[in-house]
Amino acid sequence: MMLTEEQIERYQRHIALKEVGGKGQRKLLDGRVLIIGAGGLGAPAALYLAAAGVGMLGLVDGDRVDLTNLQRQIIHFTPDIGRRKVDSAREKLAAINPEIKINAYHQWVHAGNIAGIIRDYDFVIDGTDNFAAKFLINDACVLAGIPYSHAGILRFDGQTITIRPGESACYRCIFPAPPPPDAIPTCSQAGVIGVLPGVIGMIQATEAVKFLLGKGDLLTGRLLIYNALRMSFDEVTIKKNPKCPLCGEAPVIRELRDEAGAVVPCDLVKK
């Protein structure tokens, strides 16, 4: 389909890039990206992907906006406190770019629903805050063959890697199993500098854009480790692990299951 005159104007700065052009913009408009977690990482990723004209964005989050979110989750505004995060986010995205389709899933991902959600998308961004969800997203994307961007943040540190199932190392190649619950501090316990998820979330969005365009080198086989205090970016090469329980030579994980604590208990008791 040809770009309309308005689209040519809206996306002019993209179209001017030889790596994008009208064809690349068309690919973005035909692209479908799912963002799991409409928080610190998902907020900047979603805002930029909407602005970029990614044609279909999915947002999955069972949470509601809380005052403590606003220090970093820039898609949510003060009057949004108490609203569903996916509704608050959808409204901002639609205001930025009314021509994209936005699917909002007010739910937490679990072994029973994730496969049915991710299958409609070309690329997935993990913007979740807990290991149960991170491992589940990894397993679901690898089993379904859907590329995705993993990220984690804490205090002043962030790390991210892109996974092309079967081709590059997955999260379980690095960490075969989640740490026991409460072994690793959460951001609410340990804190996180507000700008950090912005930096990491936008790297994730950049990966989604590059994947859709088919340009450049994805962050596959390399774990990017960012420290905001030192302002350093380090890279660790990660090979596919033959002993990986999910994508190794003798995989033991063949179907999805929830790791302990996968259902966020506060969702069940708080609302």
Place this chain on the structure above:
Amino acid sequence: MNLTVNGKKTAVADKESLSVSELLDELNVEDVLYVTVELNGDILERGNFDGTLVRDGDEVEFLYFMGGGRG
């Protein structure tokens, strides 16, 4: 011996080699129960930390769990 630890040249113990477990101890690595160790590009199995030796010139990376993001 001299190792490259997380990208930095590091002098470790006055020995020819150390097991990975001894190295974790020697360097006071945090979260020793959950750290992932990559030796010369290969991720090690946790059960092999005692039996795997690091030698002069080896490259070691300690990788940590990082959560965060949404909440």
